Amino acid sequence: MYVSARSDYALRAMLAVAAGGGGGELVKAASLAEVQDIPLSFLQGILLDLRRAGLLHSHRGADGGYALTRPADEITVGDVLRAVGGSLTTVRGLPAERAGYHGVAAGLTDVWLAVHGAIATVVDSTTLANLLTHHSTDHAPTT
Amino acid sequence: MYVSARSDYALRAMLAVAAGGGGGELVKAASLAEVQDIPLSFLQGILLDLRRAGLLHSHRGADGGYALTRPADEITVGDVLRAVGGSLTTVRGLPAERAGYHGVAAGLTDVWLAVHGAIATVVDSTTLANLLTHHSTDHAPTT
DNA sequence: CACTCTTCCTACCAACTAAGTAGGAATACT
């Protein structure tokens, strides 16, 4: 799995919003950029994606900023990854299920689907709240 | 997970070698390229990697070609992927364990490690022989 | 030896994507 800078920044920003906006108040992009060391103008594009995906709510003007649209324990890592990165698993740019194999390679499709399922299980069962309290779910790092 | 053309071709080539060289005879690069529809000169570079990784044995000259160094049930999909693609999981280009988070993002490292473990479990438990007989292992495609 | 076949190896090219920047328009509050 390749986690792009974009995906990584998106997760860090979401965590910072969740942590900073505890009482429902708004967090500014500039503050997120500083506390997580992310280039501001790059971050703005990412925040836009997150808002379009319905994960963030934004407000302009003097006391503007961003806030989560749902409580932190109802937003998973998978939600964030899919919002900024598209499909979790791709084969030569295509979604796993339509890789188009023939001959002896036919069995590969099932492998990619199994991998996809394994990744989804992890990222869809971990919420932002899990990560903040940090006794998260029982994912034993196997290597 | 992003499966590059290079990784995909490598797996298909290995499967074709395993299938074609059943009795221990050598399979030519040109034949692999044709049967799996892979650009020949691109494939040659990939075969070189596979040989350097110790998965293939090659022979030059008139009756040259490639053969597996181990039986097909002792070579896993993970072996092939690592031979041509390096680490299975990277975060912004770095291996998962040294992503370097601070503040509220600290918990992310564990997520990437869990994902890495989940992927490794799948690809390291599937052998080339599994894929050829095609009743492979019981990976239920979950999504 | 001369010839042929095939792997080996290096260098190169084109297209794409990722990462980051710049600058202004729209909106909200005072």
Added chain:
DNA sequence: AGTATTCCTACTTAGTTGGTAGGAAGAGTG
């Protein structure tokens, strides 16, 4: 009116990916 902030588009830059070209080196055959 003025200021602060999000919003949005276009652009630049650098690296990676996919693919090509051309020959050197080795292995067998007559």
